[in-house]
Amino acid sequence: GNSVTQMEGPVTLSEEAFLTINCTYTATGYPSLFWYVQYPGEGLQLLLKATKADDKGSNKGFEATYRKETTSFHLEKGSVQVSDSAVYFCALSGTYKYIFGTGTRLKVLA
């Protein structure tokens, strides 16, 4: 069946550091892939998405590329800020099914 695996956290970085949060998936067919962000005390917000292979989703300086050959959708940001501290969830959408990863907590220190 479909599944999503993302790197365990917490990830702690200094401000302006480069961020990568790994996400790999297994799926039949051609799912869409997503990153959601959850700030403390809030709900999940859609951060970016990609609907087919080689698509790049981007938003607020974050990027992720749908890599079919490596079944990956890693989240990257060139320079993180303290305000990026949150939990990040990778997800995929298949037929009648939406699968979330376990979430990766990011803490950015000033």
Place this chain on the structure above:
Amino acid sequence: DSGVTQTPKHLITATGQRVTLRCSPRSGDLSVYWYQQSLDQGLQFLIQYYNGEERAKGNILERFSAQQFPDLHSELNLSSLELGDSALYFCASSAEDRGGQETQYFGPGTRLLVL
């Protein structure tokens, strides 16, 4: 603002009680999902409704039930509450694009505390 609304925002109740959580999806979205998020278990999918009909079931306890009404709002009923039911409960709604793919949009959640 995702366009998905949930009420109440906070709920405090006692063990053994019953509560109802309400969700209004984004305008035009036919699907509603319910999730439970507790500190140690991440995001757990409970149940999905599509245009009033149950479409998929996840790890939903028998003490929990849900329904989606003709106006597409949904309610999640939790009964015989236990301390372990204390969690954040999220609703999400989605619409399918022409390719049959969907994107979920989440509400702000209801924080339930069972004492």
